[in-house]
Amino acid sequence: MDISQTDLDAFPPTRARILRLIKASGSASLRELAAALDQTRENARQQLQELKQGGWIRGQARAAPDGRGRPAMRYTLTSAGDHLFPKHYDDLTVILLDMVERRHGEAALHQTMRDLTDAGVAQWHQQLADLDLADRIQALRGIYFEDDPYTEVDDSGGEYRLIEKNCPYLNVAMQRPQMCSITVSTLTRLLGYRVVREKRFQDGDHRCVFRVLRHQPVDADRFAFELEADFQSAGE
Structure with missing residues (x-):
């Protein structure tokens, strides 16, 4: 098995x-x-x-x-x-997120997401430093965990898409979709181009598809974090 x-x-x-x-x-x-x-x-x-x-x-x-x-x-x-037995990490995560927002305000929650983005970028920065865009995207198939068999790269049509067929944080993402802003912002900073989600688990697509907008480069040193709703509008 x-x-x-x-x-x-x-x-x-x-x-x-x-x-x-x-x-x-x-x-x-x-x-x-x-x-x-x-x-x-x-x-x-x-x-x-x-x-x-x-x-x-x-x-x-x-x-x-x-x-x-x-x-x-x-x-x-x-x-x-x-881990074969029931766990409730997802419920605890949602409770903690709601507590941060309720006790300290929406700005504190956004700062928490910004900090998580910073941590993700720091984890990957050195590993990707000397790679070109194609190799960086291939490496980021493992953004959630190494050798992820459920994430693949589509480079057809002259565009790059990262296709995620299994979200390890799906239960949290379905209840608090704004948390997906962390992944979108992390990918944008690491790739140096805006990334938007074309398909979303939250919309019933059974996957997330992250498209790299090569006509919209970003300054990775200045770009920090954006909520996906604002991010998506800017990428269209």
Whole structure:
């Protein structure tokens, strides 16, 4: 199974149950899991091996409390395994954004987005410094994470477009679309040309398409951040 798979229900039933048992107890031994599954230890061992190879669990030898006998192997979830279970980071992010705006005003929220843009530019600046435009765009396929298989570059028709088929921040972006201004502004500064979104997840397009406006160069040293609504109008 692909390590990117995050749907626990997509696992074979026995493996999904093992993951749930380990999650509930924090760790479990082969003996404990075999008993809970009502299976032989050999059958349980085979299932554990598949989960280890997939990167979902790890085994660690732990000494018995009395220090006697051979250390027992106990199994715990890896970070990838733990992320198979429900998380609410998106909800927390929206709450924090709303709290910043409510307590400190809209200008403070915009400053936060500007700071996040600065951080993104600083992260990429050195890596892109000696590249031409085509190579910079190719490199920025990894703007969200390295070797992103869901972002591609279209250079047909004499124009460059960065096509994002999977937004890792989609739930936040759907609720607070102004946060997408960070990506648009970051791309503009790093590429040295205005970037606009032609297609948007928020409009039901199932992707975002960022078009590079090569007829609209910007001074990356002076350009800082713009809200996308203003940005889009300027790019049309």
